[in-house]
């Protein structure tokens with residue numbers, strides 16, 4: 344099984360919804376609240392995240 348990559352995410356609002364920078368799409372991907380494994384929101388078809396998804400890990404500040 345492939346290892347799941349971890350993306351650093353930050354809370355973008357008071358509801359704790361998370362956003363993470365994607366270096367393959369060169370944009371932020373916006374997700375709901377809570378850390379954990381997510382289906383990739385990648386628009387870059389070559390992004391490896393489209394296969395594995397990624398894990399969101401909250402950091403206090405980017």
Ligand SMILES: [Zn+2]
Pocket residue numbers: 365366367368369372383384385386387390392
């Ligand atoms: Zn992406």
